[in-house]
Amino acid sequence: MIAPAASPSPVRQIVFAVAPHLVLLDACGPLEAFWRAELEMRQARNSAGDEPVAYRTRVASIEGGTLPTHVGLPVVVERLDALESEPIDTIVVAGTFVADQMVLDPQLVKWLERMAPRVRRVCSVCVGAFYLAAAGLLEGRRATTHWRSADELARRFPSIQVDADPIFVRDVRGGRAVWTSAGVTAGIDLALALIEEDFGHELAMLAARRLVVFMKRPGGQSQFSATLDAQQCATAEFDTLHAWMVTNLRGDLSVERLAERVRMSPRTFARRYVDAVGRTPAKTVEALRLEAAARSLAQSRRPMKRIALDCGFGTEQNLRRAFVRRFGVPPLSYRERFAPINAAG
Numbered sequence: 001m002i003a004p005a006a007s008p009s010p011v012r013q014i015v016f017a018v019a020p021h022l023v024l025l026d027a028c029g030p031l032e033a034f035w036r037a038e039l040e041m042r043q044a045r046n047s048a049g050d051e052p053v054a055y056r057t058r059v060a061s062i063e064g065g066t067l068p069t070h071v072g073l074p075v076v077v078e079r080l081d082a083l084e085s086e087p088i089d090t091i092v093v094a095g096t097f098v099a100d101q102m103v104l105d106p107q108l109v110k111w112l113e114r115m116a117p118r119v120r121r122v123c124s125v126c127v128g129a130f131y132l133a134a135a136g137l138l139e140g141r142r143a144t145t146h147w148r149s150a151d152e153l154a155r156r157f158p159s160i161q162v163d164a165d166p167i168f169v170r171d172v173r174g175g176r177a178v179w180t181s182a183g184v185t186a187g188i189d190l191a192l193a194l195i196e197e198d199f200g201h202e203l204a205m206l207a208a209r210r211l212v213v214f215m216k217r218p219g220g221q222s223q224f225s226a227t228l229d230a231q232q233c234a235t236a237e238f239d240t241l242h243a244w245m246v247t248n249l250r251g252d253l254s255v256e257r258l259a260e261r262v263r264m265s266p267r268t269f270a271r272r273y274v275d276a277v278g279r280t281p282a283k284t285v286e287a288l289r290l291e292a293a294a295r296s297l298a299q300s301r302r303p304m305k306r307i308a309l310d311c312g313f314g315t316e317q318n319l320r321r322a323f324v325r326r327f328g329v330p331p332l333s334y335r336e337r338f339a340p341i342n343a344a345g
Helices: 024-045 105-118 128-134 146-156 185-199 199-210 226-231 236-246 255-261 267-275 279-301 304-310 316-327 330-338
Strands: 012-017 055-061 065-067 075-079 090-093 123-126 168-173 176-179
Touching: 012 024, 012 105, 012 226, 012 255, 024 055, 024 123, 024 128, 024 199, 055 185, 055 236, 065 330, 075 123, 075 199, 090 168, 090 176, 105 128, 105 267, 123 128, 123 199, 128 146, 128 176, 146 316, 176 185, 185 199, 199 255, 255 279, 267 279, 316 330
Parallel strands: 012 055, 012 090, 055 075, 090 123, 123 176
Antiparallel strands: 065 075, 168 176
8 A cells, every 4th residue: 555645746647649540559558557546546545536636647639529549449539739728747649550651740740849848758659759759859869669660760860869679768868858668558668667757666566456467567678578579480389388488497498308398309399499480499598588587687676696596597697698698788787777776575
């Protein structure tokens, strides 16, 4: 339970600036995260009634009214110009469906140019980053977007340091923070990070629990899951094997042991695995172990020796070598960057 503050925190008004053919989850995912945080705060303060105590969220477009979405379900939104006189804390630009080219609404770009200097934070989900870029809000900054659109963002806006790997990026320049996130569900991770910045780690974790999200992922975690990548590349014959590997990282994952699991000779298994997945079994094992170690570093304060053992590296030295080779930084530096101060043990 969150301890009620001595004096109520100011309510933060979050405006979702949306355009036609909105990707619903880009907006609905973060909206749910903010609402769940609001519910937790109400419960902590025994607050009844309709007045918010943490967040007031609004969804608005240039025209307002009925807005088409990419899945065909229309939504009713407010007009952005009707909100300009209100105290907006954060603007979030949600993504829209992208076919061959990202076509921007020039009026929304102009609204962002006008309003961004007045607010504390500006954020984007998925290809919403294109709107921030067109409004000049990402000039010289590091940013991310959905991995499929990263090359196009870099091509159209060469002054931006586009990084296709992270789930979200927080770039602070001149005292102003601009947040960009990857696609779809990454918007939930972005919202949880904003909640943590506003009200602390505990509230963010409670909101994540209400959303039944397995964990609150740090922004530096890759958009690409090692498990998902292996399953996507492989044929069905190795799906069960990959699921077993994830739950047995500490055990023997040698080629011989894996071949035994799928009832093949080691030589046949190694050849067929490379043909199906595009990399050796050893590369997949290391990727899965590194992903688990990075998650543990970001979510806990467990000793390095324990993480090395549980993730199958055996020793801290082995973990460190593999970590530096993959991430370019030692494990402790990664933890300092991504773990919350009061991470669990």
